Amino acid sequence: MYAFNYHKPATVADAAALASQHADGKLLAGGMTLLPTMKQRLAQPSDIIDMGKLNDLKGIEVKDGVVTIKAMTRHVTVATSAEVRKAIPALAELAGGIGDPAVRNRGTIGGSVANNDPAADYPAACLALGATIHTNKRAIAADDFFTGLFETALGEGEIITSISFPAPDKANYQKFRNPASRYAIVGVFVAKKGGDVRVAVTGAGDSGVFRQKDFEAALKANFAVAALDGKHQPEKGLNSDIHADAEYRAHLIGVMAKRAVAAAK
Amino acid sequence: MPKVSMTVNGKPVSGDVDSRTLLVQFLRETLRLTGTHVGCDTSQCGCCVVHVDGDAVKSCTALALSLEGADVRTIEGLANGDKLHPMQEAFRENHGLQCGFCTPGMIMTAVELVSRKGHTLDEKTIREELEGNLCRCTGYHNIVKAIAAGATAMGAKA
Incomplete structure (x- = not known):
């Protein structure tokens, strides 16, 4: 690890001021990605x-059908929260995986x-559930938040304070994971709310998480596994790496989407 | 150099550390508590698992400075003098180790697991919960048996 100066502010305002002051600084939350990245000198x-x-x-x-999770809430807390499990079971299950x-x-x-890792789980939940990301400065719709690989709409000195998820009628997340890293090779989150259906795919896209609008249209017409028969995710724009090539990922997106529809509750 | 203070195995400790110092380095190099191991150093293998405020964490992936004031428990803090903790005893009885390198992390993970999920653990639960602990010798079979037995023994003690 390269040397750095360490700060431990007591308020969000102090943290934001420090982040603005040190343009090459980084905010440390749980450190599960940042610390390994620093250890590898990346x-x-x-x-x-x-x-x-x-x-x-x-x-x-949880209030008025919206689950609001503050930013420093740990995955274990979301996974074991009875309130989250009741309002959006798919979200608790995602956190537990x-x-x-x-x-x-x-x-x-x-x-x-x-961090918006292209293989992280939460970005798929944010997009599919139509979450709002609240910062110390504004509220950002998930559709506008994830802008590319490890890129987000966050500006300098901007800190996520909470994320709110409107509870859907039905939702499910299916992950085909890398057994070593436990990251998604392909993860598909499907959510239905009223007449709207959103399908978000993580792990596969070469610019990170994305919505599969073709699948969404089919599921809006008929929310059933059969609605996805014959629907095919194009390989263009998908990652190929040692874990899976684009053709395999494209296939998995279809399979995971069908499993998510079948399991949605 | 900044100073860090915490409680380790019930005793207040402190030391001057470089900001980069990881919890596992503080434990092993400053406190000389070398029972906590570094296997992969990439938060995959779990040899470095210790308890921080009761939660199992990978001490290779936490800054010592982040844990100012924390209550830390390591493998050295389990036994009562010469008397092994029931989970340690269960690993010995069930031959839950071969080379022993992963054992401290396995045992710390197992003890925390019992604190969350109780004294009656089925094989599936144990195997799922061992997701973050790798053993390259045993094929896990005896580790799983040891944890089930240790969990029961911890209940009997209480």
Whole structure:
């Protein structure tokens, strides 16, 4: 790891000020991605702004059919929250499938969403559920938030404070995971709310998470596994790597989408 | 250098550390508690699992400075003098180790698992919960048996 200056602010405002002041600094949430990246010397932040003391960024609230999860809430808390499990079971299940138990004890939803790893799970939930990402400055619709590989709409000194998810009528997330890293090779989140259906795909796209609008249209007409028969995800724009080539990923997107529709509740 | 203070195995400890110091380095190099192992150093293998405020975490992937004021428990903090913790005893009884390198992490993970899921653990649950702990010798069979037995023994003790 390269050397850095360490800060542990007590308020979101102080954290934002530090982040603005140190353009080459990084915010540290659970550290489950940032610390390994720094250990491999793939990142060299001048300053680390540790958000561990920002206790008002922890917690879950369910109100008027909207689940709001504060940014520093750990995956284990979401996975085991009776309220989340009741309002959006697919979201609790997704959180319980991230990494392994020790990773879920440290990793946070805000860290995952801000990092926008193309194989992370939460970005798919945000897009499919039509979440709103709240920051210290504004509210951003998930559709406008994820802008590319590890890229988001967040500006300098902007910190995610919470994410709110409107509860759908039905939803499910299916992940075909890499057994070593536990990241998604392909993950598909399907959500139905009223007449609207949204299908978000993670792990596969060469610019990160995306919506599969062709599948969405078919499922809007008929929310059933059979509606996806004959629907095919094009290979163009999908990743090929040692884990899976684009052709295989395209196939998996169809399979995972069908499984998610079948399991949606 | 910044100073960090925490409680380790019930004792207050502190030390001057470089900001880069990982919890596992603080434990092994500053405190000389070398029971916590570094296997992969990439948060995959779980040899470095310790408890932080009761939660199992990978100590190779946490900054010591982040854990200012935390309550940390390592494998050295389990036994009561010469008397092994019931989970340690179960690993010995069930031959839940061969080379022993992963054992401290396995045992710390197992003890936390019992604190969350109770004393009656089926094989499926144990295997799922061991997702983040790798053993390259045993094929896991005896580790799973040991954890089931250790969980029961921990209940009997309480």
